[in-house]
Amino acid sequence: MAYINFKEEISVAKTQFEKRINNNKRIFENLLDSKDVYTEYIPNERYSFKEHKDLVIGGGHPKKEDEFQEIKDADIICAKFIKCRFSNIKFTNCRFVGCYFEECEFMGGGVVFQDCIFVKKDSDEKPNLNKNDNFSCEFNHCNIYAKFINCTLEYIIFNKSNLKNTNFELSDMSNGMIFDSNLDMIIISDTDLSGVKIVNTYIEDLEFRDKYKSKLDEKTFIDKIKVKKKTRDEYEGIYTVYENIADKFKDNNLTNNFGEYYYLCRKTQRKVLKPIPKIGSTFGLLTCGYGERPVYAVYFSLIVIFLFSILYLFLGIKVDEEIITYSSNISKAFNIRQLLKDYNESLNLSVGMFAGVGLNEAQPSPRSYMLSNIEMLIGVLMMGVGIGALVKKIVR
Incomplete structure (x- = not known):
């Protein structure tokens, strides 16, 4: 859900650049010949x-x-x-x-x-x-x-x-x-x-020192900065540049543009964080793109649902008073028809646990109780994160 299409903006800018070069060349030649000003x-x-x-x-x-x-x-x-x-x-x-x-x-x-x-x-x-x-x-x-x-x-x-x-x-x-x-x-x-x-x-270094305010508008475009050295100092310099650009767009009430460069800033900053803050930053990136990519919440949720549905098959699910598990009998996986039937029950259970809407026919086995609790907690958290990020973008 990006507001700046960088490829499109670059293409438009290159077209404008070529036209301006040609315009300058044409007028220069005419004026040089006539010297009429x-x-x-x-x-x-x-x-x-x-x-x-x-x-x-x-x-x-x-x-x-x-x-x-x-x-x-x-x-x-x-x-x-x-x-x-x-x-x-x-x-x-x-x-x-x-x-x-x-x-x-x-x-x-x-x-x-x-x-x-x-x-x-x-x-x-x-x-x-x-x-x-x-x-x-x-x-x-x-x-x-x-x-x-x-x-x-x-x-x-x-x-x-x-x-x-x-x-x-x-x-x-x-x-x-x-x-x-x-x-x-x-x-x-x-x-x-x-x-x-x-x-x-x-x-490498771009700073705004305004007494009043530098003016930017919707047509102002600054391309992504390509990393060259991949050193800590370079990453710190680049994310500081993105931060300064983001703040200046915000000062001009261009909140959508602010969000794009804020996202690039946080994404670059993550590369130089210490392990524990980096884990938190990575979670923020994957779940909602630091609040700037609400669709990431959908992708992350789907991955969690499908991942847990597979784990349920190996730890066990209870269907019609029967415990189904593939960890002890992997040969069952070669029966495609039975595998699809069991996975359907496992996926149904995973969706119910994630959404917190309860159970249908399949239930977690005793070995899967902890797994289902973890998925339910992740589901509750992701609903809050996803809705919060979406509302934030809609308000903008």
């Missing part, structure tokens, strides 16, 4: 409409943020930065229109983007009423150590990139996409993540 843009002569290879912007030994070189009020349009290095540089109030960052290194003391815009939403086509290009920037195969403060990052693309020690603060990242990347030590503060898609991305 709105009069509100003043293309920076040094960087706009050019391809830059192995360029060093900033550079030098790592510095403190207040010592960074600053580029201010620049419109950088249709620029390609290939294998460039950015270090100790601060972009303030800059507009990046359709820029590609390919195999770039954001290194040294890092890079700060403050009050910057990375998307051109309006369309140059005529008529353009109610039409948006959503022409965004792309970071492909980059290593990024940066801070984005009060930036407009709508429709941004991070593809096959490593983002480490990177912060997103007071920014609009709605409809952004992060594909096939690695996220490590990422801090998000009061940022709009509506419609964000994070697919096939390894997340």
Whole structure:
């Protein structure tokens, strides 16, 4: 009874990703040929409409943020930065229109983007009423150590990139996409993540430090994290990431999404628990999926009923004053017709004991009394667990 179909969400996200890549490429080529942009843009002569290879912007030994070189009020349009290095540089109030960052290194003391815009939403086509290009920037195969403060990052693309020690603060990242990347030590503060898609991305550390609230919506999708090292530290890191994501969905009143990531959190956490807590966690997983999979209660109950029905045959059941047991005479099992008849009585007894509705013709033998009591207790417990989990989901 999952609310997030991960396979379907991934398929939809990949389709959107391909369309956005093609849309950016088409607009980039048209704009590069015409160089016709709105009069509100003043293309920076040094960087706009050019391809830059192995360029060093900033550079030098790592510095403190207040010592960074600053580029201010620049419109950088249709620029390609290939294998460039950015270090100790601060972009303030800059507009990046359709820029590609390919195999770039954001290194040294890092890079700060403050009050910057990375998307051109309006369309140059005529008529353009109610039409948006959503022409965004792309970071492909980059290593990024940066801070984005009060930036407009709508429709941004991070593809096959490593983002480490990177912060997103007071920014609009709605409809952004992060594909096939690695996220490590990422801090998000009061940022709009509506419609964000994070697919096939390894997340080591993701933390929300909100003063107000980061926004997520029903279209926000974060893929499952694939385990690589299978170490205790890795499992602890992954379940903490799931926990942070779940809490943030809950803060946005998206309880169904919360439930999915809470389930993934508890399931991953179980791998690092000590033996006794792990037994309790495993029981919670198998019986109801930590309250998020009510159908598990049905599966578990059926398994218990069929298991006990087999045990009754070996410990003995009483039918018409006759004790039937297969433990002392296993050759009886080769008489299929008689076996099916006896199993029918055993199954009938098991269902009655589990549901607590009493007996029909078959009764437990003296050797089976303890077994029937145990099954009855499990049945009572499972009814409470199953109904509780189901009501919880229905209320949501």
